[in-house]
Amino acid sequence: MTDSENIKEIKKLGEEIMIGGVRFKSNVLMAPLAGYTCFPFRLMAERLGAGSAYTEMVSADALKYNDKATTKLLYTDAREKLKCVQLLGAVPTVFERAVKSDLIQKFDVIDINMGCPVPNVIKSGEGCSLMDDIPRASKIIESCKRSGKVVSVKCRIGMNPQRIVIEEFARMCESSGADMITVHGRTRNMMYDGEPLYEYIALAKRSVSIPVFANGGIDSKEKAEEMMEKTGADGVMLARYGFENPLAFSLLTGREINDTKLSLILEQIDIAEELFDELYVLTYIKKLASYFMKKQPGTKRYKLDLYKCGKVSELRELCTAIFGSDDNAGLV
Ligand SMILES: Cc1cc2nc3c(=O)[nH]c(=O)nc-3n(C[C@H](O)[C@H](O)[C@H](O)COP(=O)(O)O)c2cc1C
Incomplete structure (x- = not known):
């Protein structure tokens, strides 16, 4: 049986979606991009149709310093309707403290970075290396959930082709309390290149009942539709395409806008x-x-x-x- 035959229902791009009791106005999301997804950009993405737009990854540990750089990354105000932050770290108690801080309390959704592939992050036991330490990843999700906020996880499909763990990992996310998962359909060693492996995003979707979003390699409306069809995902998350062309949010969601x-x-x-x-x-x-x-x-x-x-x-x-x-x- 092909993945498409396995898929019960193909969702439409642009639909509203409830996640953990919070309404996302569309199922086309803007990914966190370090160095790019600042407050002005997130406002624009949201206005053009993105269901949510995440801050870039912020070190959960660095929050204790309350420094200017972190405060700038976490700037938000009432103009941003749905406030979504992404945290990076390795220690459950550090996350627990971070989510209680004033800077994070302003946000509605907390995303946990379990997909970053860069060597320094991996060496510190953060990002994608958490896919190789499922008990620790689970404790981190539970620590964030104690904040009472909506918690999402952004991960890959595994560290390398020999260690593709997405099925077990997705189940762990759900049983630890995550409200949503975004799967970047590449392994850590693929970094940001190569065709995403749709079948593993489809596997994640079939393994859990919380919403699953698909990410990786979407650079047109056709690619986004193909991603939805081949994975059965509840929505897509744009990254480089969204930054290159934010008008894509209106194109994919059908929202009418007059911008150039x-x-x-x-x-x-x-x-x-x-x-x-x-x-x-x-x-x-x-x-x-x-x-x-x-x-x-x-x-x-x-x-x-x-x-x-x-x-x-x-x-x-x-x-x-x-x-x-x-x-x-x-x-x-
Ligand atoms: C410059 C750059 C910065 C990124 N920063 C983050 C980040 O802060 N947090 C995160 O989870 N992913 C980050 N990513 C990964 C993207 O969110 C996304 O998963 C990846 O680019 C694949 O999607 P795409 O092929 O549509 O670009 C980054 C990617 C790039 C290229």
């Missing part, structure tokens, strides 16, 4: 400028503009200008020149 890349980037500059210092605004907007140009022909010539730009006022003008032309205004 230019209107979005100018709005992002305004929100970032209101909250953050000039250096932060420049760094963030340059990253966003570079991503927006990625698949757009004829934009290479702007890269150097963007790199050299030292003032937000100049950046506004440059972005208007780049994204103001009809060629660069819309969806890619």
